[in-house]
Amino acid sequence: MKKLFKDLSIRLKIILLITFIGGFTLITATFAFLTIDYRNFIKNQISELSVFAKVFGESNSAVIFFEDIFNAQAYLSSIKNSPVIKNVTIFSINAEYNKFKFFADYAIEENNIKNFDFTVRNIDTSWVDGNTINVFQSIKFRDINHFSEDIIGAIYIQSHLPIKIRLWQYIKIILIVIFSSSLIAFLLTLKLQGFITSPLLNLQTLVSKVKNDNNFKLRALIETNDEVGKLATDVNNLLEHIEIQNNELVSAKEEALELVKIKEQFVANMSHEIRTPMNAILGMTNILMDSNLTVEQLKYLKNIKVSAENLLVIINDILDFSKIQSGNIQIEHIPFQLNKIVKQVFNTLKYSADKKGLKLKYLIHDNVNNHLLGDPIRLNQILLNIIGNGIKFTEKGSVSLDVISSYAETDYTLLQFIISDTGIGIKPEKQQTIFESFQQESTETTRKYGGTGLGLSISKQLVELQKGKIYLKSKVDAGSVFTIELPFELSDEPVIEKNEFILTESLLNQMQQMNILLAEDNKLNQLVAKEILKKYKVKLTVANDGGEAIVASDSLKFNAILLDLHMPVKDGFEVAKHIREYSPENKDTLIIALTAAATKAEIDKSFAVGMNKFVSKPFSEEELISAILSNYKSDDNSNMINSTKNQVSITNLSYLQTMSGGNIKIIKEMVILFKEQIPIYIKELETALQNKDYKQLSEIAHKTKSSLTIVGMNEMATEMKTLELKAKESEEPDSYPEYLSNLIAAVNTGIIELENKIELLS
Amino acid sequence: MKKLNKIYLVFLIFIFCALAENARAQTFTNEQVKAGYIINFTKFIVWPNQVQNQNVVMGIIGEDIFGDVLKQMLEARSKVPNNWIITNIKKPEEILSCNIVFINTLDAEIIAQVLKISQNHPILTIGNNIKNFCENGGIINFNENATDKKFEINYVQARENGLIIDSRLLSVAKVISTNK
Numbered sequence: 001m002k003k004l005f006k007d008l009s010i011r012l013k014i015i016l017l018i019t020f021i022g023g024f025t026l027i028t029a030t031f032a033f034l035t036i037d038y039r040n041f042i043k044n045q046i047s048e049l050s051v052f053a054k055v056f057g058e059s060n061s062a063v064i065f066f067e068d069i070f071n072a073q074a075y076l077s078s079i080k081n082s083p084v085i086k087n088v089t090i091f092s093i094n095a096e097y098n099k100f101k102f103f104a105d106y107a108i109e110e111n112n113i114k115n116f117d118f119t120v121r122n123i124d125t126s127w128v129d130g131n132t133i134n135v136f137q138s139i140k141f142r143d144i145n146h147f148s149e150d151i152i153g154a155i156y157i158q159s160h161l162p163i164k165i166r167l168w169q170y171i172k173i174i175l176i177v178i179f180s181s182s183l184i185a186f187l188l189t190l191k192l193q194g195f196i197t198s199p200l201l202n203l204q205t206l207v208s209k210v211k212n213d214n215n216f217k218l219r220a221l222i223e224t225n226d227e228v229g230k231l232a233t234d235v236n237n238l239l240e241h242i243e244i245q246n247n248e249l250v251s252a253k254e255e256a257l258e259l260v261k262i263k264e265q266f267v268a269n270m271s272h273e274i275r276t277p278m279n280a281i282l283g284m285t286n287i288l289m290d291s292n293l294t295v296e297q298l299k300y301l302k303n304i305k306v307s308a309e310n311l312l313v314i315i316n317d318i319l320d321f322s323k324i325q326s327g328n329i330q331i332e333h334i335p336f337q338l339n340k341i342v343k344q345v346f347n348t349l350k351y352s353a354d355k356k357g358l359k360l361k362y363l364i365h366d367n368v369n370n371h372l373l374g375d376p377i378r379l380n381q382i383l384l385n386i387i388g389n390g391i392k393f394t395e396k397g398s399v400s401l402d403v404i405s406s407y408a409e410t411d412y413t414l415l416q417f418i419i420s421d422t423g424i425g426i427k428p429e430k431q432q433t434i435f436e437s438f439q440q441e442s443t444e445t446t447r448k449y450g451g452t453g454l455g456l457s458i459s460k461q462l463v464e465l466q467k468g469k470i471y472l473k474s475k476v477d478a479g480s481v482f483t484i485e486l487p488f489e490l491s492d493e494p495v496i497e498k499n500e501f502i503l504t505e506s507l508l509n510q511m512q513q514m515n516i517l518l519a520e521d522n523k524l525n526q527l528v529a530k531e532i533l534k535k536y537k538v539k540l541t542v543a544n545d546g547g548e549a550i551v552a553s554d555s556l557k558f559n560a561i562l563l564d565l566h567m568p569v570k571d572g573f574e575v576a577k578h579i580r581e582y583s584p585e586n587k588d589t590l591i592i593a594l595t596a597a598a599t600k601a602e603i604d605k606s607f608a609v610g611m612n613k614f615v616s617k618p619f620s621e622e623e624l625i626s627a628i629l630s631n632y633k634s635d636d637n638s639n640m641i642n643s644t645k646n647q648v649s650i651t652n653l654s655y656l657q658t659m660s661g662g663n664i665k666i667i668k669e670m671v672i673l674f675k676e677q678i679p680i681y682i683k684e685l686e687t688a689l690q691n692k693d694y695k696q697l698s699e700i701a702h703k704t705k706s707s708l709t710i711v712g713m714n715e716m717a718t719e720m721k722t723l724e725l726k727a728k729e730s731e732e733p734d735s736y737p738e739y740l741s742n743l744i745a746a747v748n749t750g751i752i753e754l755e756n757k758i759e760l761l762s
Numbered sequence: 763m764k765k766l767n768k769i770y771l772v773f774l775i776f777i778f779c780a781l782a783e784n785a786r787a788q789t790f791t792n793e794q795v796k797a798g799y800i801i802n803f804t805k806f807i808v809w810p811n812q813v814q815n816q817n818v819v820m821g822i823i824g825e826d827i828f829g830d831v832l833k834q835m836l837e838a839r840s841k842v843p844n845n846w847i848i849t850n851i852k853k854p855e856e857i858l859s860c861n862i863v864f865i866n867t868l869d870a871e872i873i874a875q876v877l878k879i880s881q882n883h884p885i886l887t888i889g890n891n892i893k894n895f896c897e898n899g900g901i902i903n904f905n906e907n908a909t910d911k912k913f914e915i916n917y918v919q920a921r922e923n924g925l926i927i928d929s930r931l932l933s934v935a936k937v938i939s940t941n942k
Contacts, residue, residue, distance in 0.1 A: 062930040065802045070910040071934050143805035144928040147814045 011197045015189045022185040023178060030174050041166060042133075046126045049135045049159050057090065057139030057155035064092045064139065064153045069104055076106035086132075087158035090139070093151060100154050109158075123154050133159045199228040203235060216243040264601075267322050272566060274315050275596030276522055279618030281308045283528025286621070312618065317454045320381075324461045331465050335491035336376035338415075339364055342401065345383045353391050359398035360391070367405045369413055373489040378462050383417065385459045386482050390421035394479070397422030406485070417484040426474040434472070435460040459484075507629055511536040514559040516628070518542050519549035519575060520594065521567045525617065529562065529594075532621045546570025550578050557585040560628045562615075565595040565606065573609045580610035592627050594619070650746060651753045652712025653761075664761050671754050674711050678747050681707065685740055697736065698727035704743070711754060716746045796904060797832040799913065800864065800888065803902065806931035809861055810884050810924045821851040821860035823876060824867035827890070854879050865900070866890040874898070884924040896938035901925065903938075911936040 005013070056075075063072045072090060079085050086108040091100035123138040139153040206220050216239050220232040285305045293301065323329045342362055353360040364370075383401070390399040399421045407414035426434060435456050463470045468486035516538050520526045526542060533540050541556065543549035547569035553561060561579065565572035572593060579586050593606040596617040603614055613627045656667045681704045688697040705720035723739040726732055790798070804818060822828075828848075836846055849860070854875040857863045863885055865876060873892060877899040880887050888902045889895030895903035896916035901923065903914045915935040917927045 059930060059933075062806065062928070062934045065805070066799060066912065066934045068910075068912065068934040141805070144808050144926065145812055145814070148805075 009197075010200060011193055014193045014196060015186065018189045018193075019182055019186045023182045026178055026181055027174075030177060034170050034174070038166075038170075042128060042161065045133055045159070045161060046128070046135065049133055049157055050126060050137055053135045053137035053155045053157045054139075056088070056157075057137060057153065058141065060090060060155075061139060061141040061152055064090065064103060065141070067092070067103075072104035073106075076104060079106050080108075082159075084160040084162060085157060086160060087156075089156040091154040091156070093153050103153060123151075128161065131161050131163055133157075133161050135159070196228070199223050199232065203228065203232055207235065210239065216246055267319065271315070271319050272596040275312075275617050276525065278308060278312055278315070279596065280522065280524030280528060282312070282618045283531070284524065287528065287531040317458060320458050321454045324458060324465075329462075329465065331378060332375040333373055333489075334376070335371065335373055338368065338370050338372055338403065341376050341380050342383070342403065345380060345387060346401075348384060349387055349391060352388070353399065356391065356394070357396065358391060358394055360387075360400075361398065362401040362403070364403040365405065367408070368403050368415060369405070369408070369488075369490050371491040372413070373491045374486070375466065378466065379486070382459045382462050382484060383419075385455045386417075386419050386484065389455060390419055390423060390480070390482075394421045394423030397479070399423075411490050412487065413490060414485060414487050417486070419482045419484070420479060421481075422479040425476040425478055425480055426472070427476055428474075431472050431474060435470070508536065511538055511625075511629070514628070515539045515557065516541070517549065517552050517556070517558045517561040519546065519552075519562065519567065519572070520564040521545050522564070525564070525594075528618075529624070532624055535621075536625065546572070546575045549575045550583075553579050553583045553586050553589075555585075558589050560590045560592060561586065562592050562594055562624075562628075563611065565593055565602065572611075573605060576606070576611050577609045590628070650713055650715060651750050651757065652714070653754070653757055655710060655712055664758070667761065668758055670710065671758055674707055674754070675751055677707055678704070678751075682740070682744060682747070685743070689736055689740060692733070694727040694730045694733065694736075698724050701727060701739075711750065713746060713750050716743060716750070719743070791831070792906075793827050793829075793831050794835065796890070797828050797835050799904070800832070800862065801835060803886070803888070803931070804862075806928035807886060807920075808926040809886075815845070817845045817847055818862065819847045819849065819860045820862040820864060821849050821857055823851045823854075823857075823863060823865045823872065824869075824890075826850060827866060857885055858883060860885060862886045862888060864888045864890065865892060865895075868892070873900075880923060882923060886920070886923075886925060894941075897941045899940050902935070905936070908936070914938045916940055 005016075008016070060072060060075055062068070063075065076088055076090070079088050087106065089105035089107070090103045092103040093100055123136055126133065126135040126137075128134070135155075135157045137155050137157070138151045139155055140149055141152040142149045202223075203220055206218060210216060210218050219236050219239060222229050222232045222236070282305065285301055285308065289298065289301050289305070320329075342364060346360060346362060350360060387399060387401060399419070402416075402418040402420075404416050404418070405413050406416050460470050463484055463486065466486055468484060470485070471483040472480060473483070474480035516533065518526065518529050518533070518540055520529060520542070521544055526544075530540060530542070541552050541558070543552050545568045549561075549563065549567075550570060553575070563572040563575055567575075570578075572595070576591050576593075579589070579591065590613065591611040592613040592615055593603075593611045594615055594617055595602060595606075606614060613630070615623055615627050653667060656670050681700055684700045685697060685704070688694070688700060701720045701724035705717045705724060708714075708717040708720060719739055719742060723736065727736065800820070826848075832846070832848065849856075851857055851860070851863065854872065857876055857879055861884070863876060863880065865873060865887060867873065873889075873895070877887065881899060886902065887895075887900045888904070889900045890904050891906050892900065892903055896914045896919070899916070899919055901916055901920045905912060905914055911934065913935050914937070915927065915932060916938045917932055918939050920927050
């Protein structure tokens with residue numbers, strides 16, 4: 001009951017309280033009033049009856065005087081008209097005995113009053129006896145001259161007290177009064193409670209609105225000066241306080257963001273400042289290594305190169321770490337092929353493993369999907385890091401990678417990369433902290449093996465950014481097993497393959513005819529680029545700052561412009577903008593940005609002002625040349641390439657190129673062979689299908705698959721493999737015609753594509 | 763049960779004794795009653811120029827039936843303040859000095875004379891069982907034969923004589939008016 005009331009709205013509480021209090025007061029007052037009234041009623045009844053008794057008695061005085069019983073009876077019988085009087089007895093006085101004696105009576109109810117012994121002393125009394133009023137009244141007689149007054153007798157009257165009728169009337173009145181006044185109180189309160197509740201409701205509405213709209217500028221209207229008004233004032237003060245606080249918070253947040261930006265800028269600058277000399281060191285070392293050197297000199301130079309490369313790894317680690325810390329790292333979501341990434345990692349690490357005499361092996365299990373959606377660069381980085389660590393801490397034995405699929409759906413898979421080594425292992429108490437930043441197994445480790453202690457931390461954070469997990473199992477002197485669990489979406493889209501850079505003779509010839517502008521303020525870096533390009537006999541124009549670059553680009557037509565982003569006079573962005581807008585000669589010329597500050601913001605900005613490529617310093621010869629040549633081709637065959645650029649390539653000549661060592665003649669012959677062979681296979685497949693000779697079908701599918709692989713039609717080759725396996729067991733024969741029609745369609749497009757590609761090569 | 767019976771018996775005896783005493787006390791003679799009545803009449807009647815403790819002069823025509831009864835009764839009722847003088851009337855003219863005349867005779871001539879003299883004088887004429895007393899101009903007449911009203915009153919005549927009669931007295935009397 002109490003809780004029920006507590007939960008009611010204030011409006012209802014007020015209505016109920018006032019109605020209840022009003023009702024209660026009314027009932028109390030009514031009862032008090034009725035009690036008094038009841039007493040007065042009885043008193044009035046008694047006094048009325050006494051007066052009646054007196055008047056009746058005195059009007060009967062003559063009857064008593066003359067003892068006129070007959071008349072007395074006549075008088076008394078007139079009483080029967082009264083509804084309440086039930087007995088009247090008249091006594092005369094016996095003067096001698098000073099006592100009353102019965103004279104006459106009128107009795108509705110039997111009684112023995114006449115026999116009672118009344119003395120003159122106890123007259124003029126009245127009493128209530130249950131429902132009866134009793135009055136015993138002396139009859140006084142005054143003679144007509146008023147000379148004397150004597151008691152000549154007494155009258156006794158018994159009368160009904162009409163108490164029940166009266167009570168019933170009372171109850172009716174009480175009920176009507178209580179009901180009607182409660183109703184009126186209720187209705188009035190209903191109307192008038194608004195005075196109290198409406199400011200409260202207004203306040204509540206305001207607070208809700210503030211909450212919902214998040215608008216702290218709203219203020220309550222102060223209508224009254226009572227508690228609600230004070231509450232409204234307080235709420236307003238609170239809102240003002242919150243508003244001020246919010247503003248402070250917003251500006252604090254802005255300041256903090258500004259600080260983060262400054263910090264990021266600082267990191268970018270630092271990265272630029274550190275990488276620029278590193279570029280020079282590495283570039284010069286490479287150039288120097290190509291010159292005539294003594295064995296001793298070469299050995300020192302190699303040491304310099306290794307140290308510089310190590311330093312570069314450390315710098316990259318620190319930069320990555322600061323990027324992750326500032327939440328500034330973007331995880332890509334692009335299609336890639338898993339086996340390529342793994343291969344790349346192993347190619348990179350093969351050298352260091354070989355040097356230590358370690359076996360390095362990997363196994364991608366059959367159930368693992370090769371075509372994935374995710375961030376291949378980060379996966380590469382993680383694997384490089386963990387496997388590199390394994391190599392680093394293993395003296396003899398092997399380091400291996402197993403890739404298994406622990407869970408798969410139609411469009412989703414969870415892959416486990418299990419990296420095992422036979423190295424020194426990690427102590428159990430260190431296994432928890434090893435993933436923390438700047439932690440290595442011991443300070444001794446740092447001294448012995450080097451490193452920043454950031455590798456595992458970065459790997460762990462990269463894994464977690466991709467919603468993955470990393471585990472470690474290790475035993476001292478027995479080796480460690482790192483398990484990386486990463487979710488990937490499965491990709492339907494085939495990978496858009498970059499045309500791999502293979503320097504063919506024709507490309508070399510093309511290079512020789514190229515006119516290239518190099519804008520770079522750093523003399524050392526200039527020298528590195530110059531030395532690289534000199535090898536390809538490129539016509540090179542060098543600009544020492546942005547101003548010179550603009551002058552050069554305005555006067556000469558170039559095939560490519562290499563632009564350092566940070567230069568005196570005008571920076572790379574301004575130069576690029578100028579070239580794109582005001583230099584008609586080089587409006588469409590390939591512009592390659594060169595920078596050491598490889599932040600995403602910078603890359604985006606460089607593309608925005610119209611640059612085409614991006615090469616991060618320190619760059620390798622291969623990186624630079626491939627960047628220059630990638631566009632040179634498009635410059636020559638712009639129409640053709642543009643039409644196929646956005647198309648997904650279903651063929652790939654890299655296998656043939658590798659196989660032939662870039663010999664276009666062989667490639668051409670192979671493609672011609674493919675063109676001749678494949679229609680025969682298709683015919684054979686059709687015949688086998690018609691004859692329902694599935695074994696035959698399986699064999700031809702196998703042959704077809706091999707041919708497709710040679711020209712890089714990998715998608716189709718996979719399909720053929722499926723067909724081969726199915727047909728072998730005669731599974732789902734209904735689906736075979738579909739494979740065949742897919743094959744015919746793919747081969748038709750593939751052949752056109754191949755012809756185009758060969759034309760490009762020659 | 764027995765105890766209740768005993769109480770009842772005691773109660774009955776008590777009532778019997780009380781009734782016996784009442785019976786003894788109420789045995790009045792006819793004269794005593796009439797004397798009481800006459801004394802009582804004076805309490806309901808106003809004489810002109812009446813003052814308190816004034817002597818009441820009552821003349822009796824005919825035989826004096828009261829003797830000492832009236833005096834005794836007056837003495838018993840010590841509260842009665844008036845001093846009563848009772849005279850025997852020999853000649854009708856003597857009534858003019860009386861306040862009350864009690865006529866106890868059957869002689870119609872005397873009655874007529876007395877009534878005639880009392881006309882327009884403040885004299886209360888009381889007849890003792892006289893036929894047509896009130897009809898002939900008397901004011902009060904005892905009527906012993908009547909079952910209900912023991913006396914008659916001609917209050918019109920009383921008013922003509924200058925007497926005022928209390929209506930309460932009229933209520934116990936048989937009211938008669940003069941034959942004309």
